[in-house]
Amino acid sequence: MATTPHIPYREMEESIEVSSFTHGEQEELLTLNMGPHHPATHGVLRLLCTLEGEIVRDMKPVIGYVHTGIEKTAETKAYWQAIPVVERMDYLAYFFNAMAFCMAVERLVELEVPKRAQYLRVIHLELNRIMSHLVWLGTSMLDLGAMSMFWYSFRDRESILDLFEMSTGQRMHTRYIQVGGVFEDIPVGFEEKCRAFCAAMPTRVDQFGALLDKNEILLQRLRNVAIVDEETLLQLGVTGPLLRATGNAWDLRKAQPYSSYDDFDFKIPVGTIGDNYDRFRVRMQEMKESVRIIEQALDGLPEGPYITENRKYALPPRHELATSMEALIHHFKLVTEGFRVPPGEVYEPIEGPRGEYGCFVRSDGSSKPARVHMRDPSFVNLQAFKPMVQDLYIADLIATLAMLDPVLGGIDR
Amino acid sequence: MPDATGLELLAGELREAHGDQALVGTEYFRDQARLFVAPGTVPATLRFLRDRGYSFLASVHGVDYHPEEPRLGVYYELLDMKEVDRIAVRTRVPVDDPVVPSVTPEWPTADHQEREVYDMFGVVFDGHPDLRRILMPEDYEGFPQRRDFPIGGEPILFTHNEPRLPGWWQ
Numbered sequence: 115m116a117t118t119p120h121i122p123y124r125e126m127e128e129s130i131e132v133s134s135f136t137h138g139e140q141e142e143l144l145t146l147n148m149g150p151h152h153p154a155t156h157g158v159l160r161l162l163c164t165l166e167g168e169i170v171r172d173m174k175p176v177i178g179y180v181h182t183g184i185e186k187t188a189e190t191k192a193y194w195q196a197i198p199v200v201e202r203m204d205y206l207a208y209f210f211n212a213m214a215f216c217m218a219v220e221r222l223v224e225l226e227v228p229k230r231a232q233y234l235r236v237i238h239l240e241l242n243r244i245m246s247h248l249v250w251l252g253t254s255m256l257d258l259g260a261m262s263m264f265w266y267s268f269r270d271r272e273s274i275l276d277l278f279e280m281s282t283g284q285r286m287h288t289r290y291i292q293v294g295g296v297f298e299d300i301p302v303g304f305e306e307k308c309r310a311f312c313a314a315m316p317t318r319v320d321q322f323g324a325l326l327d328k329n330e331i332l333l334q335r336l337r338n339v340a341i342v343d344e345e346t347l348l349q350l351g352v353t354g355p356l357l358r359a360t361g362n363a364w365d366l367r368k369a370q371p372y373s374s375y376d377d378f379d380f381k382i383p384v385g386t387i388g389d390n391y392d393r394f395r396v397r398m399q400e401m402k403e404s405v406r407i408i409e410q411a412l413d414g415l416p417e418g419p420y421i422t423e424n425r426k427y428a429l430p431p432r433h434e435l436a437t438s439m440e441a442l443i444h445h446f447k448l449v450t451e452g453f454r455v456p457p458g459e460v461y462e463p464i465e466g467p468r469g470e471y472g473c474f475v476r477s478d479g480s481s482k483p484a485r486v487h488m489r490d491p492s493f494v495n496l497q498a499f500k501p502m503v504q505d506l507y508i509a510d511l512i513a514t515l516a517m518l519d520p521v522l523g524g525i526d527r
Numbered sequence: 528m529p530d531a532t533g534l535e536l537l538a539g540e541l542r543e544a545h546g547d548q549a550l551v552g553t554e555y556f557r558d559q560a561r562l563f564v565a566p567g568t569v570p571a572t573l574r575f576l577r578d579r580g581y582s583f584l585a586s587v588h589g590v591d592y593h594p595e596e597p598r599l600g601v602y603y604e605l606l607d608m609k610e611v612d613r614i615a616v617r618t619r620v621p622v623d624d625p626v627v628p629s630v631t632p633e634w635p636t637a638d639h640q641e642r643e644v645y646d647m648f649g650v651v652f653d654g655h656p657d658l659r660r661i662l663m664p665e666d667y668e669g670f671p672q673r674r675d676f677p678i679g680g681e682p683i684l685f686t687h688n689e690p691r692l693p694g695w696w697q
Contacts, residue, residue: 178662183678185647186671190678221557348608351584351636369611458556461604461615463585472586472604484674489586489604497639526662 143171146508150179154257154512157522161511168507173500177493181526188486192452193219196483198289200473203488204524205286206249209235209242210466211488212291214473217372218462219293222455222477225427230418231295232374233411237308238281238290239373240404240411244315245274246467247397251322254516258335263325270318273311280304293453294428295421305412312412315405319398326394336391340502340514343388350501351494354469355396356518360388366465378410393517400467427453452481461489468492468519490524534560537579537614545571551619561615566627569618573603573630581605581614584630587640589648593674597621599648603630603637620650629655647672 149160158179164172184203188196200215201208213235220227227235252267275285281300282288290297326332344360357364365382367375383399385392421428429448430441447453455477463472469491476485499518503511538553541562549568554561564572573584583606590600603616620627629652631637641652642661649670652658660667669676 178660178664181662183671186676186678189674224557348583349635351634364608369608459561459590459602460557460559461586461602461613463613470585474586474588474590474602474604476590485590485672487586487588489588493639493643494586494636497636 142166150176155515156253156520157525159515159520159522159525161515163508163511165508168509170503170506170508170511173503173511175496175499177496177522177525179526180522184527185486185488189483192481193293193455193483194448194452196486197292198287200486200488201287201289202523203527204466204468204471204490204492204521206246206521207242207466207468207471207524208287209239209291210464210471211473212289213239213373214462214464214466214471214488215475215486216291216293217464218460218473218475219455219483221460221462222458222475223293223427223453225294225422225424227295227373228419228422229374229416230299231420231422233415234296234300234420235291235373236375236378237300237408237411237415238278238288238296240407241274241277241308243404243467244401245271247401248274250397250467250516250519254513254519255326255332257512257516258332260326260329260332263322266318266322266325270315277304277308277311280307292421292428294424295419297421299420305415308408308412312405312409316402319401323398333391335510335513336394336517337389338387339390339510340506340517341387341389342498342501346501347388347498350498352469352498354466354491354495355393355400356469356495356498358382359385359392359396361386366463366470370463372464375407377414378407380404380407380410390513390517397519454479454481455483459485463489466491468521468524469495488524488527490527492520492522492524493527496520496525531555531560534562534614537576538562541572541575544575559613559615561617563617563619566618566620569601569603569616570628570630570633572616573605574633576605576614576616580607580610581612583608584634584636585613587630587637587644589644589650589672591648591672591674592619599625599650599673601627601644601650622649625650626653627651628653629658631655646670649673 144165146163146165148163149155150158160176162174162176163170184199188199191199197212201212203211248267248271252264255263278288279285281304282290344362347357347360361384363382363384368382380403383396385396425444430444434441435445457477457479459476461472461474463470472489474487475483478484502514534553534555538550542550545568549565551563551565585606586604588602592598592600597619600617600619605614618627627650629641631641639661641655644650645652645658646660646663647670
């Protein structure tokens with residue numbers, strides 16, 4: 115191992131800085147360890163809280179408990195084999211991980227994605243967004259004591275997973291999005307089922323709202339709690355619903371439309387002051403907007419191929435293998451070696467349920483990526499947690515963590 | 528994205544402001560613009576770009592160019608939210624002197640991300656307030672994302688190989 119400048123080894127606990135705030139001589143500071151196994155941390159997140167009475171004075175997140183080295187593993191796989199690995203980073207946004215990775219590879223090989231594939235991608239991405247928000251809604255309301263909400267939101271999540279199972283064969287980690295398009299066309303009956311879901315979902319969101327929005331306990335715990343202004347969030351690199359809750363309408367689907375998002379008419383919900391209630395409302399409204407996008411994509415679904423016709427990157431259809439020698443060769447090369455990608459580096463950002471998923475891919479000209487990095491929004495957004503919860507009650511820390519919506523698989527990768 | 532001409536104009540301005548040795552090169556690849564700078568001028572370059580509107584640091588990530596030299600690279604992805612424009616800054620450092628000035632004091636978002644690059648590649652960010660490992664265990668040795676770091680090289684303890692791993696309990 116080459117020499118590196120020495121960095122002294124420190125315990126996590128020693129890195130807590132308490133000199134930044136004053137406290138009375140009678141007051142005692144208490145370091146409280148929350149997690150890594152804690153029902154309210156939404157995964158294996160460990161929080162080192164410094165408390166003065168019940169008030170959080172300092173908080174340090176300790177992460178890495180589910181670090182599985184996905185970025186390293188992806189370097190040993192061919193590009194098409196890396197998709198299922200990359201999908202497992204943020205396990206609630208698998209379509210988004212695969213999409214960012216595939217778009218980066220498509221940019222490297224300069225591959226055109228057929229219009230139908232773009233629409234099919236949008237349908238699944240938006241279903242995934244609703245699914246992710248439903249999990250957020252159920253689990254965060256569970257933290258706030260609204261137990262029945264969990265069952266309602268997971269009921270609707272089930273119907274989305276059923277749709278995924280129908281079109282992709284898997285409920286989670288579907289490997290549906292491929293380099294150049296999608297794996298398969300949607301089956302007969304999918305559209306009907308998807309439309310039925312789209313018809314029911316806005317009413318469901320209204321019902322959730324009726325359950326929660328007039329609940330005094332919920333309002334007291336969310337309103338005017340954990341306000342962080344837009345400027346601080348931008349400096350901390352926060353994107354997604356957290357940023358939009360402060361009134362900044364930054365959304366890559368509108369700002370830098372990719373995959374035909376500019377064909378659809380939808381709105382970007384924004385909040386006003388950036389408290390927990392705004393974060394809650396923004397996500398609720400986003401579900402409705404996603405439904406509108408899905409409906410428009412189903413209406414305007416163009417005919418045509420669902421994956422690129424370029425046989426160097428996409429598998430030939432099954433029936434061609436029996437008659438065409440060339441197809442057989444392409445199939446063999448793709449499955450054994452995979453396709454080669456011209457050397458270069460790209461960074462491809464997309465808008466996910468938690469913010470900007472940016473995939474950096476470096477190719478050295480071989481059939482395996484030389485570096486895959488996911489800029490995961492949960493990882494970056496977690497830094498905004500300390501300014502949110504400083505000088506709040508420890509009970510509000512739980513509510514704020516729920517509204518932050520971190521996914522630890524994405525944080526640790 | 529600034530187009531190829533815009534990138535060269537930016538590069539020219541940067542050369543005028545910080546001298547010729549500050550800028551190593553430029554790259555315009557697949558509609559993405561990049562400035563390659565010397566490690567010492569990273570904070571100055573980012574400040575220069577911030578004054579031109581690129582005020583949002585989207586991502587900091589490391590790359591290993593093994594076996595090319597200098598091996599380690601650090602990318603800074605900048606974003607201009609008003610003009611919807613992106614530019615990346617890259618610097619490269621050798622493995623035996625992997626020191627890059629930290630940008631965390633000016634860009635708080637770089638905190639976790641620089642720690643991740645240190646953790647995975649061993650790039651030391653000079654001036655980072657709390658440079659520790661972030662994803663790997665605190666007492667871990669080596670930098671796992673480097674290309675010469677073997678995959679699956681770590682012994683996993685089972686009952687059957689316990690005698691073959693002397694001193695595992697220490």
